[in-house]
Structures are given as structure tokens and as C-alpha cells.
Amino acid sequence: MVELPGGTFRMGSERFYPEEAPVREVTVGGFAIDRHPVTVAEFRRFVKDTGHRTDAEKPPASEDYPDADPELLVPGSLVFRPTRGPVPLDDYRNWWNWVPGADWRHPEGPGSTVGGRERHPVTHVTHADATAYARWAGKSLPSEAEWEYAARGGLDGATFTWGDEFAPKGRMMANTWQGEFPWQNLLLDRYERTSPVETFPPNGYGLYDMAGNVWEWTDDWFEAATGAAPCCAPAGHDRFPRRVMKGGSHLCAPNYCLRYRPAARQGEAIESSTGHIGFRCVVR
Numbered sequence: 255m256v257e258l259p260g261g262t263f264r265m266g267s268e269r270f271y272p273e274e275a276p277v278r279e280v281t282v283g284g285f286a287i288d289r290h291p292v293t294v295a296e297f298r299r300f301v302k303d304t305g306h307r308t309d310a311e312k313p314p315a316s317e318d319y320p321d322a323d324p325e326l327l328v329p330g331s332l333v334f335r336p337t338r339g340p341v342p343l344d345d346y347r348n349w350w351n352w353v354p355g356a357d358w359r360h361p362e363g364p365g366s367t368v369g370g371r372e373r374h375p376v377t378h379v380t381h382a383d384a385t386a387y388a389r390w391a392g393k394s395l396p397s398e399a400e401w402e403y404a405a406r407g408g409l410d411g412a413t414f415t416w417g418d419e420f421a422p423k424g425r426m427m428a429n430t431w432q433g434e435f436p437w438q439n440l441l442l443d444r445y446e447r448t449s450p451v452e453t454f455p456p457n458g459y460g461l462y463d464m465a466g467n468v469w470e471w472t473d474d475w476f477e478a479a480t481g482a483a484p485c486c487a488p489a490g491h492d493r494f495p496r497r498v499m500k501g502g503s504h505l506c507a508p509n510y511c512l513r514y515r516p517a518a519r520q521g522e523a524i525e526s527s528t529g530h531i532g533f534r535c536v537v538r
């Protein structure tokens with residue numbers, strides 16, 4: 255982990271999406287934060303030690319989905335599939351597929367494995383799964399302010415965690431989506447899905463993957479801002495409250511979701527798990 259002294263910083267942005275505004279001064283106390291998102295290998299140790307079964311490995315409760323065909327209430331999770339060409343961007347069902355059998359060990363569904371991906375961020379974890387891991391590790395999930403303070407790496411007001419230019423001198427600084435989402439992935443950063451943690455340069459605080467790769471859960475509730483339609487976050491059932499997730503993912507593209515920035519935020523239903531959401535922990 256990296257120890258950070260407390261401090262005051264400018265949180266938010268007024269240059270991109272409405273849910274990030276206004277810019278305001280926020281003070282956080284000192285804390286330590288994981289150097290990178292929790293990996294598949296780290297999560298496996300937790301599961302071996304505790305027998306934890308993730309939400310994606312349990313059938314959804316029928317009372318939460320009263321209108322659903324009971325035969326469809328089997329364990330599963332949301333898996334991204336690129337489309338063959340441009341599609342309307344206002345319906346995430348064009349690219350998010352609910353796949354029975356998808357979970358953290360099978361990120362693309364049955365038949366897929368995490369073999370060779372031990373150093374990738376764990377995915378298909380709900381907020382409750384992340385909280386259980388944090389408790390086991392003697393840690394907590396970060397608040398949104400702590401997460402953003404850490405992500406900025408001391409660069410007050412910068413657009414990205416590394417500065418104001420997306421690709422300084424042509425260098426890719428994070429695992430995002432280059433090209434037209436959700437069909438044309440140019441792979442300038444070489445990764446179609448998740449990437450091993452610490453593949454891209456750290457920020458000014460020595461923290462890796464604070465932008466792109468996977469969204470990360472925080473412990474803050476998300477209050478929907480005016481006019482802020484969820485983008486990359488399948489909002490899930492309205493009956494579930496939402497928590498803030500930060501950092502953007504490998505599926506964030508400028509034409510749809512320019513959210514691989516420290517100020518960016520989305521609300522995600524707490525029972526949702528997908529192939530592009532993970533987490534990291536803090537100790538206060």
C-alpha cells in the first residue's frame with residue numbers, strides 16, 4: 255500500500271459530464287491505499303481462506319425480480335460483447351449480455367478461465383463482495399473523496415491522473431478504448447479486455463491503474479445528478495440503490511464515455527457485477 259498524508263484538493267470537474275460538477279474544495283484525512291486494484295490471485299486467496307461465494311455465483315433472489323421467468327434466475331453476470339458495427343448508444347443492452355455461469359473465475363462465461371490472468375484485476379464482484387474482501391484483509395473500501403484524492407497524485411485540477419494530455423508523446427498511459435465504441439477497438443494500448451496491474455505508468459503517488467482497466471467500487475452512495483444518464487454502468491433494477499464507482503475502464507471511449515479521469519464517476523446498482531468493475535482498498 256501507499257501511505258498518503260491528508261490534504262485539501264479540488265474535487266470534481268466542470269468540463270465534461272454533469273454528474274462531476276461543481277468543482278469544490280474537499281479535505282481528506284491521511285490513509286493508505288492499495289498500490290493497484292485487487293488482483294485475481296489476491297481474490298483467490300480470500301476465497302480459499304473464507305469460502306466466500308460471490309453474488310454472481312448465486313441465483314438472483316426471485317423477490318428482487320418478480321417479473322422474471324424463474325428458470326432464468328440462475329447464477330451469472332454481465333459480459334461485454336463488441337457489436338459488428340455502430341449501434342445506438344442509448345441502450346447498453348446492445349453490448350452488455352447477461353451470461354449464465356459468468357463469474358470472477360469465468361470472466362467471459364463458461365469455458366473462459368482466469369488462467370494467465372492472475373495479475374489482472376478481479377472482476378464480476380458486487381459491492382458486497384468487495385466489502386467482504388476488504389473486511390477479511392483488515393481494510394475498507396475508499397470513500398469517493400479518498401479515491402479521487404489518491405487518483406490525482408498531487409496534480410491539482412488536471413484532466414487525467416498523469417496530466418492534461420491523453421497520450422503524451424504518443425505514449426498510452428492507461429488501458430482504455432481507442433476507436434468507436436462499441437464496435438471498433440483499435441487496441442493502440444494493446445489490450446482488448448483487462449490488463450495486468452502495473453502495466454501502465456503509475457501516477458504521482460506511485461499508484462497504478464487509477465484510470466482505465468476496471469472501474470472501482472467506492473463506499474459512497476450515488477445521488478443521480480440532473481440529466482446524467484448512466485453510460486458504461488448498467489444501471490440495473492431501479493429497486494437497487496447505487497454506489498459510486500470511479501476510474502473508468504477498458505471500455506471507456508471518447509465517443510461514449512470519456513471517464514478515465516479522476517473526476518469521472520458513475521452510479522452502479524449494488525447488486526451488479528460485470529467484467530469491467532473491480533476495486534481496491536484503503537486503511538485509515
Ligand SMILES: [Ca+2]
Pocket residue numbers: 429430431432441443444445446447504
Ligand atoms: Ca484497451
